[in-house]
Amino acid sequence: MRIGVRESFYMHMDARWLRRMRSGERRALGAVLRTLVAEDEAILSRTEPDRVAARLQAQLDRLPLILALAFRLALTAIEWGPLLSPRYLRRFSRLSLAVRLRRLEGWEFSRLFLKRDLFKLIKLTALANMLQEPELLCFIGYEDTLRHRGNTVENGRTPCPRRRTSGDRPPASVPSPSRRRRSDGTAARDSENTSPPSICPSRSSSV
DSSP: OOOOHHHHHHHHHTOGGGTOOOHHHHHHHHHHHHHHTTTOHHHHTTOOHHHHHHHHHHHHHHSOHHHHHHHHHHHHHHHHGGGGSTTTOSOGGGSOHHHHHHHHHHHHTOSOHHHHHHHHHHHHHHHHHHTTOHHHHHHTTOHHHHHHTTTOOBTTBOSSOOOOOTTOOOOTTSOOOSEEEOTTSOEEEOOTTOOOOOSSOOOSSOO
């Protein structure tokens, strides 16, 4: 069966590589996220940038092609726009936090509605994927919600895993969950008088 020119063009335009973010766009995404949270260490320390970028890329793969291209083009414009200005002459990701905040405010309150809408697309999509980080959700008060969803598994792990540190020792009052042998010769797990594990990860240092 011979494919016409128009059908071949649309098949080519629907290729996944058109939706894939390049390294420069991922760098710009990380800089935008750090700027949106004003480089708050309490937030950044509870997020994994690579995981956020992978989650956002999966979302771009499901969006209409025109929106995915608009997202990529807007990231590219944000990253390389300051390089064209004699005032900065460097990429967005290499600017100071104060300058990056002013640049994003220029996008958010621009007189051009298209520029404002492109920034809304980036801001809402990036923050929505960032707020799916389990540790961050626990930190901002959604521990009860994650405990309610604790029986679900996402990517082979519980929504809010517990991170063990070298100084993390189980309390003496909690019995070991190892199997014990009963008198009748059958094995059973000794789960009596055990308190449920914490949903949110414990950290030795305070923020």
